[in-house]
Amino acid sequence: MLTWNYQTNKNINLKFSIVIPSWNNLEMLKTCVKSIQKNSTFQHQIIVHVNEGTDGTLEWVKEQGFDYTHSVQNVGVCWAMNACRSLVQTDYLAFLNDDMYVLPEWDLALWKEIEVLPDNFFFLSSTTIEPRISPHPGILAPFDYGTTPDNFREEALLNEQRSIPGNDWHGATWPPNIVHVNVWDLVGGYSIEYFPGLYSDPDFSMKLYEAGVRYFKGIDASRAYHFGSKSTRRIKMNKGSKQFLNKWGITSASFTRIFLKRGQRYTSPVVVSSDDKAFKKARVKSCLKRFFWSFSGTGRTIGLNSYDKFED
Numbered sequence: 001m002l003t004w005n006y007q008t009n010k011n012i013n014l015k016f017s018i019v020i021p022s023w024n025n026l027e028m029l030k031t032c033v034k035s036i037q038k039n040s041t042f043q044h045q046i047i048v049h050v051n052e053g054t055d056g057t058l059e060w061v062k063e064q065g066f067d068y069t070h071s072v073q074n075v076g077v078c079w080a081m082n083a084c085r086s087l088v089q090t091d092y093l094a095f096l097n098d099d100m101y102v103l104p105e106w107d108l109a110l111w112k113e114i115e116v117l118p119d120n121f122f123f124l125s126s127t128t129i130e131p132r133i134s135p136h137p138g139i140l141a142p143f144d145y146g147t148t149p150d151n152f153r154e155e156a157l158l159n160e161q162r163s164i165p166g167n168d169w170h171g172a173t174w175p176p177n178i179v180h181v182n183v184w185d186l187v188g189g190y191s192i193e194y195f196p197g198l199y200s201d202p203d204f205s206m207k208l209y210e211a212g213v214r215y216f217k218g219i220d221a222s223r224a225y226h227f228g229s230k231s232t233r234r235i236k237m238n239k240g241s242k243q244f245l246n247k248w249g250i251t252s253a254s255f256t257r258i259f260l261k262r263g264q265r266y267t268s269p270v271v272v273s274s275d276d277k278a279f280k281k282a283r284v285k286s287c288l289k290r291f292f293w294s295f296s297g298t299g300r301t302i303g304l305n306s307y308d309k310f311e312d
Contacts, residue, residue: 003070015042017088021080022098023051031149035101041108045089049080076196082189093184095175101225103161109221120180122215123208125172126222137263138169138218169218171262173201176224187211199240202252214269216260254282
């Protein structure tokens, strides 16, 4: 039902397995892969999930010799990530959007952090630089170095990115991120009910928290430029905020604010007790919101017969 391609000559020198879902976004994907090859300190496995690939993506990925999975229709982020897990050769699964450009030593900074941790119960994110004003703390914006490969000011970004002030921050959620494969497997990867993917990121973080992870950290020294999401503008998105609330009994906003403290300057792992006043208040508000939202439901999730999605 799903096409896999796997390079059997396993390279023991690979550091991370980088998974990149891509949906007919070839020029962006090329720019993303170029940045990995140009700006990484270590050698990594690149795994691409090709959604459709009718723009030449599938042929290009094959020509490059990358490991890949392929679906004849767009199956979204969660199916793509979980399919690619079967091809991972290293102990660390890194998630990268195809509209991102990693900056020099992005991987070295992550590896230095991993090396000093006492165990594998961590979730780390790189710090993203974006061209437009962002409501999300932890993102460095607005610093406009282009919104497409055609107007991308690569050299200026490379020369200037270290002069942009930042700091390590709480609440790793978004890509670029990295997790140990044992922890990924423990929580079951990404939740496919969030098809095509909205709110699957905080859901994954919640599953990690439930599994005992408390070390959620954004690393300032590991940076990437994010051109801005293109795929979400081409498809009707799921009602992820409602799905998250119905699943966990708390809003995503409350979870990221109270438990992850996303975007705040990093100090130490966050531990929230059941007696925490902010948590109690958030639970009450979440219950009320869940009640009122129940009248409209969460809307369509998968929407397509799964047998129609994958290539024989």
